[in-house]
Structure formats: structure tokens, C-alpha cells
Amino acid sequence: xxxxxxxxxxxxxxxxxxxxxxxxxxxxxxxxxxxxxxxxxxxxxxxxxxxxxxxxxxxxxxxxxxxxxxxxxxxxxxxxxxxxxxxxxxxxxxxxxxxxxxxxxxxxxxxxxxxxxxxxxxxxxxxxxxxxxxxxxxxxxxxxxxxxxxxxxxxxxxxxxxxxxxxxxxxxxxxxxxxxxxxxxxxxxxxxxxxxxxxxxxxxxx
Numbered sequence: 001x002x003x004x005x006x007x008x009x010x011x012x013x014x015x016x017x018x019x020x021x022x023x024x025x026x027x028x029x030x031x032x033x034x035x036x037x038x039x040x041x042x043x044x045x046x047x048x049x050x051x052x053x054x055x056x057x058x059x060x061x062x063x064x065x066x067x068x069x070x071x072x073x074x075x076x077x078x079x080x081x082x083x084x085x086x087x088x089x090x091x092x093x094x095x096x097x098x099x100x101x102x103x104x105x106x107x108x109x110x111x112x113x114x115x116x117x118x119x120x121x122x123x124x125x126x127x128x129x130x131x132x133x134x135x136x137x138x139x140x141x142x143x144x145x146x147x148x149x150x151x152x153x154x155x156x157x158x159x160x161x162x163x164x165x166x167x168x169x170x171x172x173x174x175x176x177x178x179x180x181x182x183x184x185x186x187x188x189x190x191x192x193x194x195x196x197x198x199x200x201x202x203x204x205x206x
Contacts, residue, residue: 023185029121030180030189037105037115046107047093059168060093066106068096070125075132081145082135091133094174098123137172137203138163149205156202157192166191166202 025031025043033043049064057063072095074084087095097104100122103113116122123130142148151162151170158165166176177199178189186193194200 023182025181028182028189030182032104035115037113046104049108052109057093059089063093064107065093065096066102066111068092068099068102070095070099070101072099073126073128075128075130080132082132082137082141084132084135087127087134089134089171089173090168090175091173094178094180095123099125101125131177133171133173135172136170137167138170147205149203151203154202157198162203172203 031043032038032046033041038046045064047065048062050062053062053064054060054067055063057067060067072087074086076084096102098117098121100116103115104117105113105115127133137148137151139150139152142150149162151167154162156162156165163170167173168175177191179186179191180189182189184191190199192199192202
């Protein structure tokens with residue numbers, strides 16, 4: 001009887017483990033394979049391609065989508081110690097669909113697409129009411145701000161420090177909070193659950 005129970009428990013643990021590990025872009029909000037405009041039926045091709053990628057976009061692996069050239073209104077606050085500029089690096093790639101100036105189907109050297117982000121997915125070019133991005137978040141900022149954890153020492157809950165797991169070139173970007181490939185399987189493509197503001201409190205010392 002004990003062996004049966006042990007086998008049953010192990011089986012349940014293996015099942016739960018396989019479910020947790022199966023989370024990926026397939027079936028997520030970034031899976032466009034079944035959209036009518038994606039005649040290839042592929043998931044990755046909207047952003048990436050194995051051949052003839054756009055090598056002019058910095059730190060964009062095998063990039064395959066038209067990149068935004070919009071000028072953005074950035075977040076400004078009298079209580080913020082960080083300096084924000086125009087979105088750069090991976091944030092600019094995210095905004096190449098989410099700013100609403102470029103169609104989602106403008107990929108693979110195609111232009112003139114007609115399918116644009118809508119609803120909550122549409123961020124627009126006014127980022128004044130959104131969490132600031134493309135800002136340097138380091139020990140110096142944490143010290144001067146007083147309301148932020150030191151990213152070089154604070155555990156992110158993802159295996160390493162905030163700097164190791166969530167910052168890109170020491171900067172806070174869209175991908176600091178969102179996992180575009182849905183590796184965590186959390187709603188809204190978050191890197192981890194925000195239950196009890198857990199994601200916010202990873203960086204903010206409140």
C-alpha cells in the first residue's frame with residue numbers, strides 16, 4: 001500500500017512538473033500562427049528568421065520585423081530619480097508592434113500591413129502613463145532613490161539577482177517584467193506572478 005501511495009505521489013509530481021515545463025510561446029498571446037494574416041502558419045517568423053535577418057538592429061537575435069522609428073513621450077515624475085530617454089534596445093523591438101505605428105504583419109521585409117495592435121495590447125507612443133523603460137537601474141540609483149532594492153544584491157526570485165535576471169545592459173526594459181516567450185506561463189506574459197504585488201516589490205522597497 002505504501003509503495004502504491006509513493007508511486008501515485010511521484011506520478012502526480014511528474015505530471016505537475018511536465019505541465020510547468022511545457023509553458024512556452026505556443027498558445028500564448030504571442031502565438032500568431034493561427035491568425036489569418038500569417039499565411040506561413042509559423043509562430044517565430046513574425047519576429048525572427050533563420051535567414052536574411054535584419055542585422056542592423058542591435059541585440060536583436062535574427063530580427064525579422066519592421067522596427068519603429070516613432071518618437072515617444074516618456075514617463076516624467078518629480079519623485080523619480082532615474083533619467084529616461086527614448087526607448088532603446090529590446091524595448092524598441094516590443095514597441096515595433098505595441099506602439100500602433102507599425103502593423104504586426106510587417107515582417108519578412110513586408111510593409112503596408114493592415115493588422116495593428118488593439119485593446120490593452122496597444123501601448124501607443126505616449127508612454128507618460130506607463131512604467132518607465134530604458135532607464136539605468138543600478139546600485140547608485142537604488143542608493144539615491146531610497147525606495148528601490150539594490151539590483152546587484154537583491155534576489156529576483158528567478159534564480160539570481162535583479163541585475164542578473166531582469167535587467168538588460170543594466171537597464172529596465174519591457175522584458176524586465178514581461179517574458180515575450182511565455183517561459184513562466186503567468187498571465188500577461190509576466191516574468192513571475194504579481195500576486196500581492198510580488199513582481200513590483202521585487203525592485204521597489206515599499
